[in-house]
Amino acid sequence: MNDIKIEEDSAGLSDVPGFVSAGVACDVRGTGDGRLDLALIASKEPCAAAGVFTRNVVKAAPVLLCAELLERGGGDGIRAILANSGNANACTGPAGMADAKEMARLTEKAIGAPPGSVLVCSTGRIGRPLPMERIENGIRAVALQATEGAGSGNDASRAILTSDTRPKTVTVRFEYEGRVFTVAGMAKGAGMIEPNMATMLAFLGTDLKVPATLLRDALDRTVPGSYNAITVDGDMSTNDTVLFLSSGKSGVSLSGTGDELHRRFLEAVRLVNERLAEKIVSDGEKITKVVELQITGAPNEKEAEKVAREIGNSLLVKSSWYGEDPNWGRLASSAGASGAVFDPDALDIFYNDVPALQGGDPCPDNVAAWKAIVREKRFTIRINLHAGEGTFRMLATDLSEAYVAFNRTE
Amino acid sequence: MNDIKIEEDSAGLSDVPGFVSAGVACDVRGTGDGRLDLALIASKEPCAAAGVFTRNVVKAAPVLLCAELLERGGGDGIRAILANSGNANACTGPAGMADAKEMARLTEKAIGAPPGSVLVCSTGRIGRPLPMERIENGIRAVALQATEGAGSGNDASRAILTSDTRPKTVTVRFEYEGRVFTVAGMAKGAGMIEPNMATMLAFLGTDLKVPATLLRDALDRTVPGSYNAITVDGDMSTNDTVLFLSSGKSGVSLSGTGDELHRRFLEAVRLVNERLAEKIVSDGEKITKVVELQITGAPNEKEAEKVAREIGNSLLVKSSWYGEDPNWGRLASSAGASGAVFDPDALDIFYNDVPALQGGDPCPDNVAAWKAIVREKRFTIRINLHAGEGTFRMLATDLSEAYVAFNRTE
Numbered sequence: 001m002n003d004i005k006i007e008e009d010s011a012g013l014s015d016v017p018g019f020v021s022a023g024v025a026c027d028v029r030g031t032g033d034g035r036l037d038l039a040l041i042a043s044k045e046p047c048a049a050a051g052v053f054t055r056n057v058v059k060a061a062p063v064l065l066c067a068e069l070l071e072r073g074g075g076d077g078i079r080a081i082l083a084n085s086g087n088a089n090a091c092t093g094p095a096g097m098a099d100a101k102e103m104a105r106l107t108e109k110a111i112g113a114p115p116g117s118v119l120v121c122s123t124g125r126i127g128r129p130l131p132m133e134r135i136e137n138g139i140r141a142v143a144l145q146a147t148e149g150a151g152s153g154n155d156a157s158r159a160i161l162t163s164d165t166r167p168k169t170v171t172v173r174f175e176y177e178g179r180v181f182t183v184a185g186m187a188k189g190a191g192m193i194e195p196n197m198a199t200m201l202a203f204l205g206t207d208l209k210v211p212a213t214l215l216r217d218a219l220d221r222t223v224p225g226s227y228n229a230i231t232v233d234g235d236m237s238t239n240d241t242v243l244f245l246s247s248g249k250s251g252v253s254l255s256g257t258g259d260e261l262h263r264r265f266l267e268a269v270r271l272v273n274e275r276l277a278e279k280i281v282s283d284g285e286k287i288t289k290v291v292e293l294q295i296t297g298a299p300n301e302k303e304a305e306k307v308a309r310e311i312g313n314s315l316l317v318k319s320s321w322y323g324e325d326p327n328w329g330r331l332a333s334s335a336g337a338s339g340a341v342f343d344p345d346a347l348d349i350f351y352n353d354v355p356a357l358q359g360g361d362p363c364p365d366n367v368a369a370w371k372a373i374v375r376e377k378r379f380t381i382r383i384n385l386h387a388g389e390g391t392f393r394m395l396a397t398d399l400s401e402a403y404v405a406f407n408r409t410e
Numbered sequence: 411m412n413d414i415k416i417e418e419d420s421a422g423l424s425d426v427p428g429f430v431s432a433g434v435a436c437d438v439r440g441t442g443d444g445r446l447d448l449a450l451i452a453s454k455e456p457c458a459a460a461g462v463f464t465r466n467v468v469k470a471a472p473v474l475l476c477a478e479l480l481e482r483g484g485g486d487g488i489r490a491i492l493a494n495s496g497n498a499n500a501c502t503g504p505a506g507m508a509d510a511k512e513m514a515r516l517t518e519k520a521i522g523a524p525p526g527s528v529l530v531c532s533t534g535r536i537g538r539p540l541p542m543e544r545i546e547n548g549i550r551a552v553a554l555q556a557t558e559g560a561g562s563g564n565d566a567s568r569a570i571l572t573s574d575t576r577p578k579t580v581t582v583r584f585e586y587e588g589r590v591f592t593v594a595g596m597a598k599g600a601g602m603i604e605p606n607m608a609t610m611l612a613f614l615g616t617d618l619k620v621p622a623t624l625l626r627d628a629l630d631r632t633v634p635g636s637y638n639a640i641t642v643d644g645d646m647s648t649n650d651t652v653l654f655l656s657s658g659k660s661g662v663s664l665s666g667t668g669d670e671l672h673r674r675f676l677e678a679v680r681l682v683n684e685r686l687a688e689k690i691v692s693d694g695e696k697i698t699k700v701v702e703l704q705i706t707g708a709p710n711e712k713e714a715e716k717v718a719r720e721i722g723n724s725l726l727v728k729s730s731w732y733g734e735d736p737n738w739g740r741l742a743s744s745a746g747a748s749g750a751v752f753d754p755d756a757l758d759i760f761y762n763d764v765p766a767l768q769g770g771d772p773c774p775d776n777v778a779a780w781k782a783i784v785r786e787k788r789f790t791i792r793i794n795l796h797a798g799e800g801t802f803r804m805l806a807t808d809l810s811e812a813y814v815a816f817n818r819t820e
Binding site: 088090091092093125126127238315320322323324327329332333335336337338341342344347357360362399400402405406408 | 538725742748750751771810811818
């Protein structure tokens, strides 16, 4: 095999030796539509685990519970992740926390795992109590499927979706000293996508034996450039969670940082996270385009990020992308509104490689070229502030009338 | 008369002794539709003047020119404001600055005023050269109307509009020691409305003799609570300008601060700015509702403002207002995403006076009451963070499908 191999739309966590996964329908939404809405990823052996969570002050009960469990146990002894869609279990008061704990307890019982070994996630509508009776039935069913090997990674990846239109999975395999190791993941996204992982769940697994501290380190290195560098609507949710489990099934340990095995592992994790992030933004709610923003020449990376986020979240800019209107004036205005410090008379703006503004001067002769570029489904806007060495890359989407119509009510 | 009298939809600056105003059509847009697009406000005697401008790093040429002129002349000796709609003269390079200077020079010539006495403003599309020949004709026409007393404040207030649907004027008269003084204003708004005066022009005049420093002081005291406390789409433009001229025609001087005359003057300025700001937000592009956000109990005012802006600019929140869906979960999530520090278990959310969340616990029994409230054209959302004494009040709008359709192209 090649050094590193990427499989898109894979079986997700089921591709990773040591893990089984399954998804069932337990009617969380109460619509009786038979939609898959409860996913389980489980390991027979205890896993090391790490997580990164929303920075929203208002955190859903399962987010608080996951963070506490990983903190308390040092990220060791984790046996499973249980996740439901259709209800976020957020803003649900003390009853919501009791429900999250009960979901963990029921799962532990169903898979024969000790207390404190199951991580629980929820995503969906805020402020409604979970239908615990139906969830209890679902847990029994999903645990049975998973433990009997009858479940599928594909079902699991479907069961966590909300307004997503397709499942999101990727599997990366890499070789080291003649052995093949796997890092795979699944995710859901759609709405509330932006600052710092919005309504977003991503679960990763590896068969390399990685201690919890290095799992966390790998997330810290790769989350900023992946899940935190995409925007659909600029809304940060209460439930964002990235979890990473190591089954250690390969028997090979990653013990330290800086060596070749660690380098390859990090590269695999980066690829999984970047591919999942791209899948999330490309499946944003009612979008028609993905625009890659490449900001360079900022005083520093933070300032470059400010410019990217201001542009990526501007309603006027997003509307003009939707309209396939190469309105670079709105790009310049948003860059200037971002708070980043630069000289507007030095500003360059490019659509792909075609300049729209150079040194603060418009290039109206290129208008036909811009118009052709903004009609593409995916194009790049490059902005050079000529004010330093800071760069930031971000994936943003357009804003359609259908987004507004879709989100009028929930 | 009463102590203070407010006249809505007034003749604007023409109500202020010492000022004449006019508006003409000179086809800035090149559509030949006869739309009013050039406004002049002039005084026979030199005025004291002050201005507040966009904080966008990318500033239109006329903004730079106004700021420089007020700085250079200390805000004295101003004879007129000339403003065009249909073209922002922003991102137009050195040619744009030359055009702005030429507009001032032509106006000075037309009204017989000395160099450096005319303030120029532009609003409209970014990045296109001004049609200077047509503007030159327009300046001659508007100056003639204004100086011959044939112009109207109503025409002037219409000539500065872009995507606004109606002119915005208000006149406030107040009494002091048996004399009546006037503060009046006109404004335009519509799109690119938010952080710190977006595509927004507001011109104020008074016949009280007020030195430039106290005009500026009055703006500094009243702009944050008016123009800077509204949001339509969160976009800050390159052209935002508030100008305030004192004709001194009353012959009565405001010399210091803290006395009764100053107090009444400030109250009048505050009223003019608040009324104009409310008119701007109520005429936001394709909005259907105005929502007043009252944030209390924040650690300080800055944190309260963060919460208000996060909510007022959330696409999900704005879409749900449009859909008349009392989605308080999105309010809680946005408050938590704002970066403000508070305990979510203490959070209160009210629609008008009806609680939706109290002490972090939902109040589902009130759902019928919320639903009735969010069907109103204007309602209030009160959020108490229970984390201090900081408060902030802001006017926000919903987001309609029509906004996106309208801004697809320009």
